[in-house]
Amino acid sequence: MVEENQAILKGVGLTKVFGLGHRKTIAVDHVDVEFREGEVSSIVGESGSGKTTLAKMLLGLINPTEGEIYFQGKRLDLRTYKKKKEYWTNIQAIFQDPYSSYNIFNKIDTLLLDCIRMRGGHRLPHARKVEMMTEACSFVNLKYEELTNKYPFELSGGQMQRLMIARIFLLKPKILVADEPTSMIDACSRATILDMLMKLRDEVGMTIIFITHDIGLAYYVSDSVYIMAHGKIVESGSADDVILHPKAEYTRRLINDVPKIHEAWDLSTVDYSEI
């Protein structure tokens, strides 16, 4: 057997329960996940399947009710803020809504300079900082000279989301969690964002956890895929295996729900049972 890359992030028996008693909701139910270094892994599921809750637990934003997270083979301990802060130098996130990801009072310049400062670059000469920011902007096909003095509201949604990736490029975390980064964006800019995520993987060697409800996007970017339904992982494996030869009934349904162009799209399977 070929030796596989080591798992950089691992979740064992992760469970999250919201509420108490008869109002109890099990959002994530004993999930085991493993993300290998330098790969794009997708978590795919409908709304309400628990994929965002899982991501938040992996990010250390909420505490799991049960289960453990292992980062680089060591059990993660996030009991103090100091430890969390240290963990967050290794893991970063991009969220769904680019419009609410920015501090509207800060110029783009300030945002990028903050990233450099966070990586201990505050003593660098200004020319070097500008060079770094220019490099980050050109990584995402933006021009730094045009952006320096702008505020976030002057940019389009696609540009904002690309700038978020530029930020990640400066911070260079080991893991990036991208939670539906393309769902608020035009279909045409979507390809650009996905290509940039793949570029981060190929050129920076980042491990990317990509969360989406569109199995087509997951298939395009990822190396391995986890299919999630009602808080459980129903199927996992390499992208080709899962999407071209799905085993679980649920995966087949998800694939069926996405419109296709080379194959016929079967509309007769719609069931109206949901209220």
Next chain:
Amino acid sequence: MGKIMLEVNELTTKYITRFGENVYAVDHVSLKVEEGKSLGIAGESGCGKSTLALSLMGYYFAPLHYTSGEIIIDGQKITGMDPDDIRRKILGKEIAYIPQAAMNALNPTLKIIHFIEDVIHAHDPKATKKEIYELARERFAILGLPEEVLQKYPVELSGGMKQRTVIATSVILSPKVLIADEPSSALDVTSQKMVIKMLKDLMEKGFVKAMIFITHELPLLYNVTDDIMVMYAGQIVEKGTAREVVFDPLHPYSKGLMGAIIVPESGVRNVKLTAIPGTPPNLKNPPSGCRFADRCKYVQPECKVRSIDFRDVGNGRAYRCIFSEEQLRKAYQNG
């Protein structure tokens, strides 16, 4: 050839901004939709798709203003009619509109049946509650919506269900033309499929005679509509049947759009997606020549100077480019 349900000739509408500038967001658009057919409109955000949808209803409110052109619904010219008449006689009855986040229009303190009563009373004040309930129940049953929904509050329903309820409500008077402006883009794929199925059912069962479907999701458009028009910077740049436009696009912009399609099919991973660089031009002062010239790979000096005609090449196919069909196809083959 069927009866023409909606005919639009050289429609131009503009926005007047706070500073008195004119922005022509719909610029000499002509289209025809036959009975039983659906027309799709594709384009990036900021291309004027939604403004076109609003303009088609013939009911204008500031900052949107009517400039020229005509709209004919089933032989009846609605441009130039009194706005009050349009609101009472045309909207809802002849032409219905579903906006993008239609579900947000539901007042959370009222039951669903109340909205249906509202729609019907606006057109027929004498209708009794019992008649309306019967009509709604019947219609909901045909469209696969459970009857209990009528007595529920909007907050008790899921997003997909709300969207379907709104669609059923807006077509309760069986309008001739339905305009659906991104009806499914706020939903996940499963609810999206239900909405699409419902729109198809409406067409098949004859509750609406013709449909205009607007979205930027091309695979969806391909599966739903018969014809596709591609819109760029307020103008129509290409039209043809869905199959022609998706598999054999002529205009470089349409070609660019087709290059960004992502579907879960085996070939996708090997194909390098190509996105169009740049953003659509600002329509306050649109470029004088071809509006796509700045972003076009095949741009010629001539493109930026003279305005380009919308060239008809027969069989309902037309496009707006200086190159001939053969030249374009050859250019695409060579990459």
